[in-house]
């Protein structure tokens with residue numbers, strides 16, 4: 001710590017003080033401003049790095065069918081996801097709410113006579129008050145998702161079909177009818 005002369009009143013004051021004790025003159029400290037600037041830059045860079053890392057390790061969009069395998073029985077499904085409300089001894093299906101590309105759809109798991117998975121449908125219906133432009137965007141997102149996973153699809157009677165390498169079929173079906181129920185998206189999985 002050294003003594004300097006106050007530029008206002010001329011008294012000897014410490015160079016560490018932020019203002020003169022006699023006249024109240026604010027002593028400029030350009031080196032402190034530099035330190036603050038460096039801190040701000042450092043904090044900003046740290047935030048950017050954290051955001052990048054979080055994005056890298058965040059779980060990516062998953063298929064609504066991902067947690068199911070063709071070998072699963074009704075019992076396996078119940079163990080993993082619980083029984084759906086609609087299920088009873090006679091029921092051939094279970095329903096669950098499953099989110100996909102930001103839409104919460106109804107996932108229906110159908111069983112055959114041997115109580116094995118017969119097919120799974122994920123269905124989303126646009127409510128009449130929802131924005132149609134968001135809907136189209138999400139349709140494109142779904143197409144992009146399945147194309148990335150299973151390659152270029154084929155089109156047939158308004159359905160887009162992806163087939164994976166072991167011959168299982170993903171059928172993506174879009175019903176753009178603008179009726180009271182709104183347009184819907186159905187993705188069917190057949191093991």
Ligand SMILES: [Zn+2]
Nearest residue numbers: 006009020023
């Ligand atoms: Zn002074």
